[in-house]
Amino acid sequence: MSGHAETIPTVDLSVLQYDRDSVLTTLRHALVDYGFFYLINYEDHLSHDIIEALADQTERFFNLPQEDKDKIQMVNSKHFLGYNGLEKEITAGKIDWREQIDFCSTDTELAEYDNLYENLVGPNQYPDAKKLPYFQKTIKYFLDGMDTFSVFLMKLIFESLSVNQHQYSKYFNINQGESNFNKMKLIRYPSEKELKSHSTLKESTFSQGCGPHKDSDFLTYLFSPTEVTSLQVQNLQGKWLSVDPIPKSIIINVGQTLEYLTSGVCLSSIHRVKTSSTTSRISIPFFQNVKIESVLQPLKLDDGLLKLRDERDLDRKQSVAFQFKPSLDEPIAVSVFKNRIKSHRDVSGKWWPKQLALIDEEERKAKESLESTPREKNPELLAKVLRLTKIFKTFHSTLVMELMRVSVDLTLRYFIPKVKLSHPTVSYSDLLKLFTIWPDFIVISINFDGDVVIDLEKTDRLPKINDMDYMNGQFEKRCEAWVNSNKYADDIPPLQLHLVKPEVDFQKLDKEMESRIKERKNKNTTIPASSKISKPSNTKKENSTMSILERIRMKEKARKENYQSPTAKRDQFLDSKLLQVLNILFTLSKRSQSISRLSEIIKNSLSSTSAISMEDAEAVIKRLCVKFPDIFVFVNGKSLKVLKWNEFQLSTLKKRLDETDEATTK
Known part of the structure; x- marks a missing residue:
């Protein structure tokens, strides 16, 4: 591995047209071994004129009087968009000595903000058009051009890693004209000489333009x-390597999202900006992001790439201050939102004081936990246990709500879609792991379908079952005890169902069996009045007297009569899933969900025998709007697609579905 080189690699896009494999090989090497590279000769895909125009407008903006820049301060925007002067941002616990202005490619106010992280989307702030008449238009041209160019490079990167488009397309808007949740900054780093001339500034050292970070x-x-x-x-x-600017080049670096999607194959490297002693510096970064609501799952990569990663990491010595990383259980934007709150404390103090306090506490606990974790414990196991404690909290709070409103026993599977709202990747196996840690925290049995059934009446009588703090504390203690006893385990095994003895009411079982037998007999003996009884003996004789041509014509006629177009077959398939999807929606407490999040819930909630793809799940959602336009509304927003629905009775919609099926059959 060439990680000892003194400079980062260069990827030349002009070579693509005659030696594509060479470009892909260089690109893959840069992604895996450096996480940084120069990109040159990109003019066929992105006009350099717009870059020069933006550089000119950037200089003009920072040359404005301070009072003009202060009118559009970031503290005015709860979306973390706008201008920040010196001393306004913190990285690695120290002040970043730079002034900057942030923009979002969506540049719009959402009609509703259902989730906190959606507040990352909002209207940009621009300086007075009388002072800079071409500024806003230049920003828009740049963002539009970069939206298209970044999709091109993203596809090239995944091609270099041999990842098919169907694996990653759900995380991006890849069609022309669709806007992605991308960001950009205009940054000015004053020289150390200039900073020292400001007698009002607090620090005596100004070496950090931007601290070490990913x-x-x-x-x-x-x-x-x-x-x-x-x-x-x-x-x-x-070792710190200097990245010298090259005219008409773009410096590209891998973010933690790409690193996570590739299971660490693509390297997100730590970088920093040192203050120049005598010359100020202008920098224009563009940040390419996945869809704001994306819940990430690592992509499937070749074993050869994973081996390269493992060999590379044998002597890796990078370290960086605490940052929030992408989570399996929540949209990527949640961690981005947390990082913004952490970095821009003045904005957070005005708009998000509660979240700032929670994040400060979370950071303190994370550091304490890291420092106090014994080295002999498996860190991967600890991460899985931590995830399980979060699942337990959600499961228990949901259970308490069900105890208040439901009197019938519920299966464990019933809770999966509810827990998925907070932990989209949770599985039935994950819920069974809760009982491995704490076997008797609720009363359960096994029904004859092999499902775990929760006895709500007996569970409700358990002491402190409604005390969330007590239950969560007990579960964490039991997790710690389990880890101490299983230091060398790779994961928490799910509860073995055969160990639980079901409580069987044989009298009730006998009555159910008798009822089922009678029902089957009635189905076999009852013939609908409209049905016609055919005479197979005559059919055989008729066929035997037909010529070959007549038989072919008869079969062709029957084929045409029974023909279904691909569209009709598709609609029939989607209709067969409607009732299952209605059951899932009926369990959701919030009657407004983003389409991608809802599709993920539906896909993960259906059993393996009726599994569907993300595309099919979205199609079923749209089918609901066609079938029940008075209940369901599909909202195609600029940055989010959302399904909204009115309160409904499941039995009423089921009846309407049955009536539609009967009408279609007739």
Whole structure:
């Protein structure tokens, strides 16, 4: 591995047209061994004129009087968009000495903000058009051009990793004209000489333009109009390499989202910006992101790439201050939102004080936990146990709500779609693991279908079952005890169902069996009045007297009579899933969900025998709007597709479905 080189690789896009394999090989090497590379000769895909125009407008903006820039301060925006002066951002616990302005590619106010993380989307703030008449238009042209160019490079990256488009397309808007949740900044790093001339500034050292960090996005595209070397990247051995600006090049670096999607194959490297002693510097980063509501799952990669990753990481010595990383259980934007709250404390103090306090506490606990974790314990196992404690909290709070409103026993599977709202990847096996840690926290049995059934009446009588703090505390203690006893385990095994003895009421069982037998007899002996009894003996004789041509014509006629178009077959397939989807929607407490999140819930909730793809799940959702336009509404927003619905009775919609089926049959 060439991680000891003193500079980052260069990817030349002009070579694509005659040696594509060479470009893909260089790109893969840059992604795996560095996480940073220069991109040159990109003009066929992105006009350099717009880059030059943006550099000019950037200079003009930062040359405005301070009072004009302060009118659009970020603190005015709960969406973390706008201008920040010096001393307004913190990285690695220290002040970043830079001024900057942030923009979002969506540039719009959402009609509703159902989730906190959606507040990352909002209207941009622009300086007075009288002072800078071309500024806003230039920003828009740049964002539009980068939206298209970033999709091109994203596809090229996945091609270099041999990842098919169907694996990653759900995370991006890849069609032309569709907007992605991308961000950009205009940054000015004052020289150390200039900073020292400001007597009001607090620190005596101004060496940190931006502290050591990793970007949380998919990819960062850095344009450097000023030819000043300040950017540094840390190589695998922990050495800082200077990244010199090259005219008409883009510096690309891998974000934690791409690193996570590729299971660490693509390297998200730590980087920083050092303050120049004598010259100020302009920087224009563009941050490419996945869809805001995306819940990430690692992509399937070749074993050869995973082996390269493992060999690379043998002597990896990078380290970085605490940052929130993508989670399996929540949209990627949640961690991005947390990072914004953590970095921009003045904005958070005004708009998000509760979230800021919670994140400060979360960071403190994370650091304490990391420092106090014994080295002999398996860190991967600890991560899985931590995930299980979060699942338990959600499951228990849901159970308490069901105890208040339901009197009949419920299966464990009933809770899966409810828990999925907070933990989209939760499975039946995950819920069974709760009983491995704490076998008798509720009263359960096994029914004759092999499902775990929760006896709500007996469970409700358990002491402290409604005390959430007590139950969560007990579960955490039992987790700690289990880990101490199973230090070398790779995972928590699910409860073995055969160990639980079902409580069987044989008298009730006998009555049910008698009822089923009678029902089957009635089905076999009852013939609908409209049905016609055919005479097979005559059919055989008729066929035997037909010529071959007559038989062919008869079969062709029958085929045409029974023909179903592909569209009709597709609709029939979707209709067969409607009742299952209605059952899932009926369990959801919130009657407004993003389409991608809802599709994920539906896909993960259906059993293996009736499994469907994400595309089919979205199609079923749209089919609901066709079948029940008075209940369901499909909202195609600029940045989010949402399904909204009115309260409904499951039995009423089931009856309407049956009536529609009968009418179609007739």
